[in-house]
Amino acid sequence: MKRLLLLPLFAACLAGPALAEDPLPESCKPKVAGVALALADEADAAQLQCDVDRAAILEKRSEAFFGPVVNPLVRIVDTVSPSGAAYVYAVTDVQGAMILDARTVPADMDNTAKVPVCHLRTLMPEAVGKQVSIALLETASPDVPGYAERMEVIVNPDGSRKSVLLLDSHDVISTVQTASGERHFSRHARQTDKVSKLNDLIIGVANVSDGWECNPS
Numbered sequence: 001m002k003r004l005l006l007l008p009l010f011a012a013c014l015a016g017p018a019l020a021e022d023p024l025p026e027s028c029k030p031k032v033a034g035v036a037l038a039l040a041d042e043a044d045a046a047q048l049q050c051d052v053d054r055a056a057i058l059e060k061r062s063e064a065f066f067g068p069v070v071n072p073l074v075r076i077v078d079t080v081s082p083s084g085a086a087y088v089y090a091v092t093d094v095q096g097a098m099i100l101d102a103r104t105v106p107a108d109m110d111n112t113a114k115v116p117v118c119h120l121r122t123l124m125p126e127a128v129g130k131q132v133s134i135a136l137l138e139t140a141s142p143d144v145p146g147y148a149e150r151m152e153v154i155v156n157p158d159g160s161r162k163s164v165l166l167l168d169s170h171d172v173i174s175t176v177q178t179a180s181g182e183r184h185f186s187r188h189a190r191q192t193d194k195v196s197k198l199n200d201l202i203i204g205v206a207n208v209s210d211g212w213e214c215n216p217s
Helices: 040-066 126-139 196-209
Strands: 004-006 037-039 074-076 085-094 098-106 117-123 151-155 161-165 170-180 181-188 213-215
Touching: 004 181, 040 074, 040 085, 040 098, 040 117, 040 170, 040 181, 098 126, 098 196, 117 151, 117 196, 126 170, 126 196, 170 196, 181 196
Parallel strands: none
Antiparallel strands: 004 037, 074 085, 074 170, 085 098, 098 117, 117 213, 151 161, 170 181
16 A cells, blocks of 8 residues: 655745746645645655656746756756855767866846856866766666655664755756656755765856856846
8 A cells, every 4th residue: 555645845945045036836736725645656756756847946036147058968956055155067068079068057037246146167087987977877777666755774883874854945957868768856955866966966066166267146
């Protein structure tokens, strides 16, 4: 028998600074008196759609500043950072080389004074590009869920493990091109799995690059 649970829309949809000036996506609106009751797999699918629609708002915001990125292999949206910026990353294949395009945009358009708008376009190191290619194949597996429950696995000093519920909303939304079509994933920034590994490989290149160009907002 499938278990019933409360649809976890409150975390991303009631605490969304990235949506301050934009209407709340229809997929994020609670269905019944603020809380919808659904089967577990339906709840995950609904939460994933909400997160994908939230990420799309930030993608469009980045395109308004810098223009679109055509046919990326993978796009990652880090919905909010401590600085108040949202990050949009895209990796494209250009004649066999992987090119990383990364942008920062205000997560909240009503509070932009301290958030610089920045852009990076750089060649991915070959070794990292190979790891990204492998990670893309791994995330294409149907065994990898689109939405991951917000749990962090902590390894204790004695080797035992415990799972801790992640209550803060720091969502990272990924869209990957696979042989069977586009796949979407939603992870918390502190989660660790194959999707998180792919995210970290790409974000890691941007973090160490000195090619960022910024303009005060």
